[in-house]
Each structure stands twice: as C-alpha cells, then as structure tokens.
Amino acid sequence: MTPVQDCMQCGKCCEKWGWGQKGIPEDLVPWIRNNRRDILQHVGIRLLGGRRQTGTNLTLGDLAQVTRIDYWVDLNGRTLSHCPFYYRADDGKVYCRIHDTKPAVCIGFTPWNEGIRDYALDCPACRTNTP
Known part of the structure; x- marks a missing residue:
C-alpha cells in the first residue's frame, strides 16, 4: 500500500x-x-x-x-x-494560484511515492515519512 x-x-x-x-x-x-x-x-x-x-x-x-x-x-x-502560478507567501509556504484547477501532472505528483532519490532527500514531507 x-x-x-x-x-x-x-x-x-x-x-x-x-x-x-x-x-x-x-x-x-x-x-x-x-x-x-x-x-x-x-x-x-x-x-x-x-x-x-x-x-x-x-x-x-x-x-x-x-x-x-x-x-x-x-x-x-x-x-x-518556472511555473507562472507558483507563489511564496509571507508565511514562507508556497501556494498554487490555480490550485482548484491545476493540471493532472501537478495533482498526481507525490514525491514521497515517486522514489525520486535526489528530490526525496530534500523534501521535508519525505523526511517525515521515513521509518
């Protein structure tokens, strides 16, 4: 799973x-x-x-x-x-300006499931999912 x-x-x-x-x-x-x-x-x-x-x-x-x-x-x-809809807010988080209608390639990307080693090493969500 x-x-x-x-x-x-x-x-x-x-x-x-x-x-x-x-x-x-x-x-x-x-x-x-x-x-x-x-x-x-x-x-x-x-x-x-x-x-x-x-x-x-x-x-x-x-x-x-x-x-x-x-x-x-x-x-x-x-x-x-760069993505023209990428936005880093004052809170330091990144938001998608078209989040409710973003393309499938963005919706489906989950680096913690992708096994993309060079990226996963820098992804904070990936680090929290490591046993």
Whole structure:
C-alpha cells in the first residue's frame, strides 16, 4: 500500500519540476469551458501540421488537432523556466494560484511515492515519512 503523506508546502517540487511538463487534453477542457485565458496563455500547443500557439484562443473543437501540450510558456510561446502560478507567501509556504484547477501532472505528483532519490532527500514531507 502506498503511504499517504501531507504536503508541507515547501515549494521544492514546484521549483524543480513545476515547469517543462507535458500536458493532456483533459486538463484543457475546464480551462476552455471556463474561459481561463489566464491559464491558457501559458500553455504551449502544437497542432497537427506542426503549427504552434498558446492555448489562449483554443476551443473544444480544436482538441482533436492537438498533438502536444507544454506547461508553461510565456505570452510569445517560449518555454518558461518556472511555473507562472507558483507563489511564496509571507508565511514562507508556497501556494498554487490555480490550485482548484491545476493540471493532472501537478495533482498526481507525490514525491514521497515517486522514489525520486535526489528530490526525496530534500523534501521535508519525505523526511517525515521515513521509518
């Protein structure tokens, strides 16, 4: 059985892996339906034929043409070296500005279950889960 662990909001996983991730069309559906251009403007899209764009003007009808989704890009479609929704508050904790609708790759990442040794050694939540 996989151990359950609470994130301590240190931000280390977002700092190391919170950008340059590949997306899935299912992430885009609620963002399109809810007109979340604030998110879609930072999503790199490659369509059939190789055309590239951000997700800003993407429609549900376009999803069948999507061949690749990249998180996170700037307004010109260039890859960012950070997540634009990462926020370190005055309390020292890191918060996701799109937590309620963040992509599956972020939701599913649990370093204490991943066995990623170089990261796990620095994760405070991983250290509290060590026997």
